[in-house]
Amino acid sequence: MSRYGYWRDPLFVLASAGYALNRWELKPRLAWPFLHAHFNDLLLIPAALPVVLWLQRRLQLRPHDQPPSGAEILLHLSVWSLICEFIGPYYLHFGTADVWDLAAYAVGGLAAFLWWNRPQVKQPARPT
Numbered sequence: 812m813s814r815y816g817y818w819r820d821p822l823f824v825l826a827s828a829g830y831a832l833n834r835w836e837l838k839p840r841l842a843w844p845f846l847h848a849h850f851n852d853l854l855l856i857p858a859a860l861p862v863v864l865w866l867q868r869r870l871q872l873r874p875h876d877q878p879p880s881g882a883e884i885l886l887h888l889s890v891w892s893l894i895c896e897f898i899g900p901y902y903l904h905f906g907t908a909d910v911w912d913l914a915a916y917a918v919g920g921l922a923a924f925l926w927w928n929r930p931q932v933k934q935p936a937r938p939t
Contacts, residue, residue, distance in 0.1 A: 813931055815878045817865040822926050826857035852915035857923040860887050878927035888920045 817823070833850050837843075860879055867873040892913050900908040 813878075814876045815861075815864075815927070817861045817868070817876075820861055820927075822857045822923060823861040826854040826923075830854045830858050848909075849911060849915040852912045853919035853922075855891060855916050856884060856888060856920040857926075859891070860884065860923070863887060879923070881924055881928075884920050884924050888916055892916055 830851055833846055837846050860883070864873055864879060864883065868876065895906060896908045896910075896913055899906040
């Protein structure tokens with residue numbers, strides 16, 4: 812299995828760029844409800860999880876540099892969902908609880924899992 816790139820992972824770079832593009836360019840100019848309500852939610856796992864896993868690796872809380880596993884994705888998806896859709900709205904009084912946000916987190920997490928755990932294509936050896 813290949814070593815995971817954290818900050819250099821193509822999905823992380825794409826998701827982070829998509830988040831920034833939506834946050835500062837698209838939402839102010841376009842009134843599409845999906846862009847305002849759920850697009851960034853799709854990007855939660857692909858854009859935030861690599862940063863958290865990198866930090867965990869630096870703190871020696873993550874013992875390897877493999878791509879995120881299904882268990883890691885589910886754990887972080889559960890924790891962030893609990894914080895953003897339950898604790899935040901009901902106890903800290905910020906944000907709103909929305910089941911569609913949970914669905915977007917899950918779809919983004921599933922897409923990220925499939926990308927990070929896709930079969931790697933072996934490159935043929937170059938003749939020397």
